[in-house]
Amino acid sequence: NRRWVLASRPHGAPVAENFRLEESPVPAPGEGQILLRTVYLSLDPYMRGRMSDAPSYSPPVEIGAVMVGGTVSRIEQSNHPDFTPGEWVLGYSGWQDYAVSDGSGLVKLGENPEHPSWALGIMGMPGFTAYMGLLDIGQPKAGETLVVAAATGPVGATVGQIGKLKGCRVVGVAGGAEKCRYAIETLGFDQCIDHHADDFAEQLAQACPAGIDVYYENVGGKVFDAVLPLLNTSARVPVCGLVSGYNATSLPDGPDRLPLLMGTLLKKRISMQGFIIGQDYGHRIDEFQQEMGAWVKAGKLQYREQLIDGLESAPASLIGLLEGKNFGKVVIQVAKN
Ligand code: NDP
Incomplete structure (x- = not known):
């Protein structure tokens, strides 16, 4: 053993x-x-x-x-x-x-x-996380703009595809051209921006001409910095993960951006809510398994x-x-x- x-x-x-x-x-x-x-x-x-x-x-x-x-x-x-x-x-x-x-x-x-x-991916913990965080906290509506990073991972790919099923304009963020191509061509996202690009923030703004209504937060860091000014009034931000900072040993350099964040939340009445899937939604696993199982069976989601x-x-x-x-x-x- x-x-x-x-x-x-x-x-x-x-x-x-x-x-x-x-x-x-x-x-x-x-x-x-x-x-x-x-x-x-x-x-x-x-x-x-x-x-x-x-x-x-x-x-x-x-x-x-x-x-x-x-x-x-x-x-x-x-x-x-x-x-x-x-x-x-x-x-x-x-x-x-x-x-x-x-x-x-x-x-x-x-x-x-x-x-x-x-059972470890789309039909398990990551799929459940995508489903509940997006639908329960993100509350996406047809015609709204949804942004999600780590777009080709099990959480992000599922979030974006459910967003498309709900009629959203979906903009992914991923690392590299190959992942971005996959997000558009296979997952059906409307656009996907490479966060390694020097003009990443400008490209993201161009991809979201009507602002952002739901930002499903998987990564934090410079992706969140680029998203913050684009958030619309009454935007929802499910805070699922902050993977860009998991290896960090100190706070980032630069000016304190907390007042900007708090001011934006206040003026635009934005809801940001963190969640831990098992602890917050364990009681709703049947609902997830039924609906996700039906989508997967019908070929509506790629994995x-x-x-x-x-x-x-x-x-x-x-x-x-x-x-x-x-x-x-x-x-x-x-x-x-
Ligand atoms: P992924 O398979 O998507 O892996 C993480 C991805 O994060 C990487 O592939 C990379 O994608 C991206 N990434 C890493 N560093 C950076 C960076 N500096 N800037 C931008 N992107 C970066 O992971 P999962 O789908 O399993 O998880 C996604 C998120 O959901 C994580 O934050 C995870 O902790 C969280 N999570 C939270 C749960 C909860 O209950 N709250 C439960 C499950 C997951 P790329 O190359 O495209 O940038």
């Missing part, structure tokens, strides 16, 4: 030395327990937060403990009446080959799911997954995800299915 543990806490961007690969015998399930074989491991931006011991909505991973993470596993052995070997389950085994569970918190995916790994081979790739892949090196939902294939 291989497992990645947190060796030390990062200062700034995580580095390989913050992780350590350990090997131990495959654990044996006791009475009432099951043995899970990890097939897919999800990598997500929040993992950077768990590596740090700064106060947050969830406790940090302890030094020497297995890195946390959502997983899709097969049941290898079962001493539990409700689980049969061979079944697929969604769980939270973390960065390891095997885990023992008493079944609590596991979601059954059946004997033969069509796309088991999608791009970046499958990376081998548990050994996890640290480098997480480091890359935080820098935008991924293209689509990052999933580690830990074992063959």
Whole structure:
């Protein structure tokens, strides 16, 4: 049983030395327990937060403990009446080959799911985040302009496509020409602006001639700086993530922009609301699964997954995800299915 543990806490961007690969015998399930074989491991931006011991909505991973993470596993052995070997389950085994569970918190995916790994993406936590943040907090209306960054990731791509289903003009922000082309040609966004461009703020303003009614905040930083003056009266800003700052070790240089932000919120009566998907919307998962399941089945939403081979790739892949090196939902294939 291989497992990645947190060796030390990062200062700034995580580095390989913050992780350590350990090997131990495959654990044996006791009475009432099951043995899970990890097939897919999800990598997500929040993992950077768990590596740090700064106060947050969830406790940090302890030094020497297995890195946390959502997983899709097969049941290898079962001493539990409700689980049969061979079944697929969604769980939270973390960065390891095997885990023992008493079944609590596991979601059954059946004997033969069509796309088991999608439970970590469009049909799982990131899809749910996109759906609730946009529809419940963003309240998009037909004809409005919606802007979303990290536009080709699992959250952003889903936000933009739901925005199109609701009749919005959707402008994405992404890193690089290839991602922007994909957002327009495959995801159906009206425009997508490369945030690496020197004149990014001007390009964004040109793409939003009627201002911005909903800004779904995934990244913060210079993207938010460019968005702020474009926000319309009564705009809604679901604050989902601030990934551009997850590796930051200090506040950005430059003038204090808090008065500008507060003044804009006041004068334009803008609503900004943060949310943590599981904690705020866990009770609405059925609603999401039904509507998203129907959209996906009907082919109304596109989904791009970046499958990376081998548990050994996890640290480098997480480091890359935080820098935008991924293209689509990052999933580690830990074992063959
Ligand atoms: P992604 O797969 O989209 O990965 C993050 C992306 O952020 C990168 O690929 C990169 O895309 C972009 N990015 C990184 N650095 C910068 C930067 N400096 N400026 C602009 N963009 C940058 O991640 P997810 O779809 O999984 O998550 C998106 C956001 O949603 C994250 O902030 C995450 O923390 C948040 N989240 C929040 C939840 C909640 O409950 N509140 C739940 C789940 C996710 P590009 O190359 O296109 O710039």
